[in-house]
Amino acid sequence: MEKAGVPTATFCSSEFSALGANERTALGMPGLPIVVVPHPVGGIPPEEARALGNGAVDEVRRILTSDAESLRKEYREREYVPPRKTVRHKALFA
Numbered sequence: 001m002e003k004a005g006v007p008t009a010t011f012c013s014s015e016f017s018a019l020g021a022n023e024r025t026a027l028g029m030p031g032l033p034i035v036v037v038p039h040p041v042g043g044i045p046p047e048e049a050r051a052l053g054n055g056a057v058d059e060v061r062r063i064l065t066s067d068a069e070s071l072r073k074e075y076r077e078r079e080y081v082p083p084r085k086t087v088r089h090k091a092l093f094a
Contacts, residue, residue, distance in 0.1 A: 002032055009063040015039035018082035031072025033063045034080065
């Protein structure tokens, strides 16, 4: 939709924000706005999911109503840091 000129707001949890930033660049959209919400998003109670959404409303509103070119510049320059612990060890035999 973004490539067709329709403003979009892409959501990523904090765990996957760096991956999302890499993917948008690989897809030729380095300035695609990414809204980062705290991880985890799945498997949480509805009230927690609602709170995550409520916490992102202002940023999403700004993305959907602001000048597209200034947003692309802002988000292209934003740094998305991968989580500190990227490898989780799981015992094969427990």
